[in-house]
Amino acid sequence: MITVHHLDNSRSQRILWLLEELKLPYDIQFYKRDPKTMMAPKSLRAIHPLSKAPIITDTDGNVTLAESGAIIEYLINKYGNGRLAPARETPEYIRFLYWLHYAEGSAMPPLLLKLIFGMLPKQAPLPIRPFAFLIAKGVQSKLINPQLKLHMDYWEHSLSENEWFAGNDFTAANIQMSFPLEAAAAARAGAIKNRPHVAAFLHRIHNRSAYQRALHRGGAYAYANEGSKAAP
């Protein structure tokens, strides 16, 4: 049996969605973020030393695995029977691999930096808070926002060429890409404004029945409506 160690409002939502797309049976172990720090509870450390979600355990093979991309590859290789991935030895497969790894390797770092620099002034001691604010604002406008724009324009261009990332068929690479797009929409980084293909992508994924079933099982997920309202 597969168990998803699921943290609220987190990347583990993608794994629930993948399992619903594959129509596999699974259990969920729920974990709640600390409301002040937003960090995962200590109990997740008992499953994996980094205590980051998602983590899965699979009793078939006694597997414990973290990292969304690795989990997705593991699940589709072991249980997919060719579903949600292009055939190997095809150009689509290479593009599929690219987006699967790009999501966490390249798209998420500037989003994380935006989040951290957005929080920085509030974390600084009161007397230096105005300076912290100016520094954070400068780093965001000179370094982070231009990088984010580069990525968001790249998503828009890619989705204008094909219906999905990595081709015209829906693959697990799109499940992996959902989080950066949802997070960019939530960060008010302007992901949707003037990017109709990004908005339409969010609208399409949020309307998939497997996505809805994953929401039903996983509980509240703050990103579920991000972007959808603006889409056609």
Ligand SMILES: N[C@@H](CCC(=O)N[C@@H](CS)C(=O)NCC(=O)O)C(=O)O
């Ligand atoms: N690259 C990792 C990132 C894992 C990660 O940072 N997960 C976040 C949830 S979105 C987390 O567990 N945060 C809580 C914490 O750091 O304590 C993956 O894709 O699995």
